[in-house]
Amino acid sequence: MKKFTQTLKEFLMANGASDVGFSRVSYQDLEYAVTIVVKLSDYVISQIEGAPTYTYFNHYKTANALIDRLGLLCGQRIEERGGLYMPIPASQTVNGHNTYAGEYSHKKAAVYAGLGTIGKNALFLHNTYGPAVRLGTVFTNLPLETGEPLTESLCDGCGLCVKSCPAQALYGKSFSWENPDASLLDRKACSDYMKQHFMHIGRGSVCGICINKCVKHFQEKQAE
Numbered sequence: 001m002k003k004f005t006q007t008l009k010e011f012l013m014a015n016g017a018s019d020v021g022f023s024r025v026s027y028q029d030l031e032y033a034v035t036i037v038v039k040l041s042d043y044v045i046s047q048i049e050g051a052p053t054y055t056y057f058n059h060y061k062t063a064n065a066l067i068d069r070l071g072l073l074c075g076q077r078i079e080e081r082g083g084l085y086m087p088i089p090a091s092q093t094v095n096g097h098n099t100y101a102g103e104y105s106h107k108k109a110a111v112y113a114g115l116g117t118i119g120k121n122a123l124f125l126h127n128t129y130g131p132a133v134r135l136g137t138v139f140t141n142l143p144l145e146t147g148e149p150l151t152e153s154l155c156d157g158c159g160l161c162v163k164s165c166p167a168q169a170l171y172g173k174s175f176s177w178e179n180p181d182a183s184l185l186d187r188k189a190c191s192d193y194m195k196q197h198f199m200h201i202g203r204g205s206v207c208g209i210c211i212n213k214c215v216k217h218f219q220e221k222q223a224e
């Protein structure tokens with residue numbers, strides 16, 4: 001399966017993925033996951049100052065559309081190989097017990113694949129691109145060569161994201177493997193703030209202030 005895993009990665013990257021990883025996390029009887037990473041524009045994110053921009057909202061949607069397309073293409077390759085697949089939409093909340101969550105946590109699959117870690121901003125921090133990414137996940141029953149979670153956090157705890165959040169929605173806690181499901185974010189406070197303040201920009205579904213602060217910090221650290 002090593003060869004197929006590598007071929008799948010090369011195929012997805014040739015079609016627009018910025019990075020691809022593989023993990024052993026399950027969705028029902030599908031025991032392997034493919035994580036698709038699409039990098040966002042540094043320039044677009046740099047323009048988010050106190051509020052999302054119209055361009056950021058469009059860019060966010062475009063990246064999600066690419067991820068969903070790549071998820072379908074990935075699934076087609078898996079089916080051709082005799083496997084089953086289940087693509088998790090890039091951005092879709094599922095009504096039910098928790099109205100702010102999707103069908104599965106993209107971040108969890110990405111962390112188990114060893115592509116990055118989770119920051120105090122509750123965002124996935126990619127090992128090269130920091131938080132300037134969107135994620136997708138495709139589950140399959142086809143065995144894949146999987147990665148290993150990173151041992152050190154990519155978040156240095158600077159707290160800039162926590163201080164910058166206008167909704168005070170970030171608790172300031174760090175992700176820990178002892179309690180990986182502990183919440184770092186008051187999702188309701190974040191969502192309510194976006195709906196109250198940014199309905200005219202991103203239909204109340206994007207903000208990006210905490211991404212902006214973290215991307216700047218991440219880039220400064222990389223430049224040191």
Ligand code: SF4
Binds near residue numbers: 121154155160214217
């Ligand atoms: S801004 Fe600082 S504390 Fe917040 S996630 Fe990024 S590195 Fe971590």
Ligand code: SF4
Binds near residue numbers: 167185191194206210
């Ligand atoms: S998206 Fe905005 S409101 Fe939500 S946690 Fe980040 S800065 Fe706060």
